[in-house]
Amino acid sequence: MSEQLQATPICGRHRALNALMAPFGGWDMPIQYEGIIAEHSWCRTKASLFDICHMGEFLFQGDFEASGLEDVFTFSVKTIPLGRSRYGFLLNEGGGIIDDLIIFRLAEDKVMIVVNAATAPKDFAAIKERLRGGVFTDITADTGKLDIQGPLSRDVLTGLFGEDIATIPYFKFVTMTILGVEAIVSRTGYTGELGYEIFLPAAKVCELWDLLLKDERVKPAGLGARDVLRLEVGYSLYGSDIDEATTPLEAGLEGFVNFNKSFVGKEALLRAKEQGSVRQKVAFEVAGRRSPRHHYEICSGGDVVGSVTSGVFSPMLGRGIGIGFVTPELASVGTPLVISHERVSMEATVCELPFYRGGSVRA
Amino acid sequence: MSIYFTKEHEWVNVDGGVGTVGISDHAAHELGDITFVELPKIGAVVKQFGVLGSIESVKAASDIFAPVSGKVVKVNDALEISPEVVNESAEADGWMACVEIADVSELQNLMTQDQYNDYLKTL
Structure with a gap:
């Protein structure tokens, strides 16, 4: 584990803001700026900006069923409506959680898979091994991701980018032009507040960061506040609450497992259901x-x-x-x-x- | 009054036979947002460098060690409701307990303000 830490495009800005930095999932990430509780409270009442460029993004294009993609995850990919996203798991044969992830249905034959930073390489390998076709690429390095979360996040984004954003329902997204490039604005997050995850080319992410922080309703928040926010609403943290030795059944996350389809790990989960946890x-x-x-x-x-x-x-x-x-x-x-x-x-x-x-x- | 420090970043401000004890500004800053302070009981007898109480922040939990031996005669119970006072004023309003000093010669085992400032530079 002596591998060098990776830095997001925003890293220099975190240092300029005098953020406390620490390794997270192989990345040099901001833990706090002014203080965890102040940042937590800002997110619950205003709008907070998180640098989430460390997370992994993969693209898949092809026939979901013929390629085997449909059987890779605990949920159906083909039934995700266009413009919607779905949360669930990539399991090992034993039913243990390789990762929790969200899949975005971009087109009839195209999805984006968003995974945790630390697990991204093993996720990519596990998915690739299960595919018999299609084009599967890791776009993490070229993709920037900023989360803006908090009750005022909608007002901030609509003020900057137009009313299209105002009507995005929970777990839906739109593809739109932001700062002259194509971006995905998704009504998802990890805080329990109204919020958006914005995906755009990594080359533009600093510009978006600066633009959002010009609004006095927006302040940066670090991973420290993010952890308090997510735990208050009961979201699992991969590597702490769930891992390869934990099944979705034990973790109380059976709702994200569809037993009416086939997926890797299903037999193990069915056995576990029979035997009891x-x-x-x-x-x-x-x-x-x-x-x-x-x-x-x-x-x-x-x-x-x-x-x-x-x-x-x-x-x-x-x-x-x-x-x-x-x-x-x-x-x-x-x-x-x-x-x-x-x-x-x-x-x-x-x-x-x-x-x-x-x-x-x-x- | 004269103030002394431990290597574990507690301070004791000595006035007559009584020492007022807390953690240093440096320690409070390192801990970050303080969320809980466990105070000793009045009447408890503590030993120099023995556990006096504990303090928790969002980031960490740590013990507070007594800079001097003696009997606890007063505690700052306002910290039970408002532990954030330690962040705001670690070396004044954020004091934790007053200890009736059993043996003033123990103060020789502590650092003066200047020595503590030099010590911080080595960390």
Whole structure:
């Protein structure tokens, strides 16, 4: 893992803004600018701009069924309507999650696949190996991605780029000309707020970044705030909450698996359904301001029954929140748990997701 | 009054036989947004460099160590509701506890303000 960190086109601007930088998924990324809580709060009330150029984008063009693409993911690609996107998984033979991803239906025979940064190379290899035809290309290096998220994001974008954006429903996108180039503006995100993901040629991404930040309603936000925002609404983080050793069933994400079609990993999932899971994802709230953290133990009746995969102090709830995996009999809402680490221990209660329900995501 | 620092970035401000204890501006800045402060109980007896309490930020959780041995006589319980005060004023309003100093000679194990400033340059 001594590979050099990759830098997004925006990297120089992050440094000029005096951002705290850290490695994430093989990339040198901004963790915070003015502070995680200030950036979190700005996103929940105004509009925040995130540099997401590190994520991977692949293009596939060809016959979805003849090429085998239709059987690659846990959801059907051919039934995604034009101009819509769909979330789901790429699984291994054992039903473990190679990655979670979103597929955008660009044309009758064309999709864009958006994947996590750290997993992009293995995703590309796994998909390519399963294809028998079509043209499959990695466009990550040429593609810039900026997320603008927050209740004012729609006003900001329509002011700059026109009213077409105002009517994009959740999980739909439009292809339009921005700054003289073709861009995809998608009503998706990772914050639980009204927001957009914008894909455009990497050569133009700095220009768009500068333009958006000229609006005083928009401030940059780092991956620190992004992690708090996503956990408050219960989104999984690949590499923490889900990985190749975790199935969508254990992770409570069966809703993104279509058992009425074939896909790699289906037999393993069907077997797992029959046998029952040995562990189950739970969400829990802590009584107090302490934060559960990744790898803290989850205990019940003095025994270790699982571990925390994500945890933060939630500014919206004013208490610690977390996600972890426990034995299934402890997964029902209301079950008391103890989160423990060294001399720290916190009382917690299993709760429903999302933790925070006040977001503008469907506004 | 005179202020001393530990290598773990706590300070103690000594006035008579009582030391007021907190974490340094540097430590607060490094932690980022502070979300929780665990204070000792009044009456607790702490040992120099033993655990006095703990502090959590969005980024990290760490123990706070006592700069001096002695009995805790006062705590800043406002921090339980507003831990962000430590970010705003780590070396004044963000104080954590007052300790009745058991042995003033322990102050020799600490750094003066100048020594601490030099120490920060080495980090």
